[in-house]
Amino acid sequence: MARAGLTADRLTQAAAELADEVGFENVTVSALARHFGVKDASLYSHIRNAHDLRVRLAVLALAELADQVAEAIAGRSGKDALVAFAAAYRRYAHEHPGRYAATQMALDPDTAATSAAGKHAEMTRAILRGYDLWEPDQTDAVRLLHSTFHGYVSLERAGAFHSHPRGVEASWTRALDALDTVLRSWPA
Amino acid sequence: MARAGLTADRLTQAAAELADEVGFENVTVSALARHFGVKDASLYSHIRNAHDLRVRLAVLALAELADQVAEAIAGRSGKDALVAFAAAYRRYAHEHPGRYAATQMALDPDTAATSAAGKHAEMTRAILRGYDLWEPDQTDAVRLLHSTFHGYVSLERAGAFHSHPRGVEASWTRALDALDTVLRSWPA
């Protein structure tokens, strides 16, 4: 019998594709083993357990998201950067729903620090260079931006905005205008 | 043998308590059966399946959340209402993490309409009476508020803010100040 050539990285990559197809909560060890045509038990030499697999997936997704966002805001500042950041963030969530769901996993502090979760916050901070904000206002603003972006795409995906005809896209644009206003005139 | 006296409502109520203890994703038919000292199969005359159980739990949580928020903003308006709304929303999420997680379930449009999900949006709209906003700005603002509140408590629970020493409470207060500013000077 030829071997499938599994590694932790290949498993994680396949898990990411699987997540986008069938949803993050349906990423199982069995499904992944099926995809590679091997038995479930064979995966346990590469990953510790199902939770470990999901954590690896989360770390992968966080890194991808951080990369896309970094590319989007490169060379921009102020509202330009804000809009580009938001667009990249939301686009990633839409194109990779399973991966995006993975980024919301509760990671233990160690993993979070090692992974790109920190890079993500740093990225958000880069946006603020175009605005006149300093600590601790900067941290407050980062948290507000992150919350709003995550909250919006999360509710959007949950279908919370379907009850009203007003375009989701239009509201999003207005939200960004509002955030820009807030950042320019941050209350002292 | 004496009967346990199960009903769909009692199961849902117990599921809610279970969710707050062990997390929404660990609310299983088996665990619930164990709690009542009956066999798994016995629950299926009251609920259709595991998904149905979780939907009922979500509807319960949405109703409770709407009630608490409604009580909080009663007799207030403007920033007073905004702050009270936010506090009630966040407090519910903290005191009932499992139930709150349930409110984020993707409900099919029918269920969402029947449940208190609509009431929730209506509630948010009530806040805006103190500000000078009309359609479609009102809908945009409702979505922004909802996103920010949900995003903040969601990230807070995921531990996204632990990496930085700045107090989570302080940032929250500043976020509310910022939202108040935005609502008072909504960009035309």
Next chain:
DNA sequence: ATAATTTGCCTAGGACCTCTAGGTAAGCCT
């Protein structure tokens, strides 16, 4: 008060997922 009906909970069992222990064989190194 007893008979008829409903229904709450049961046993039995299949399908799927998670994970461990221990075995075989494929591929690399000398």
Next chain:
DNA sequence: AGGCTTACCTAGAGGTCCTAGGCAAATTAT
């Protein structure tokens, strides 16, 4: 070619979800 590492296997235990069919307790009718 022989030896070592390791990728993948079989076997099996335990958990969750759910269906089918049965008995007995509670409710209603007589």
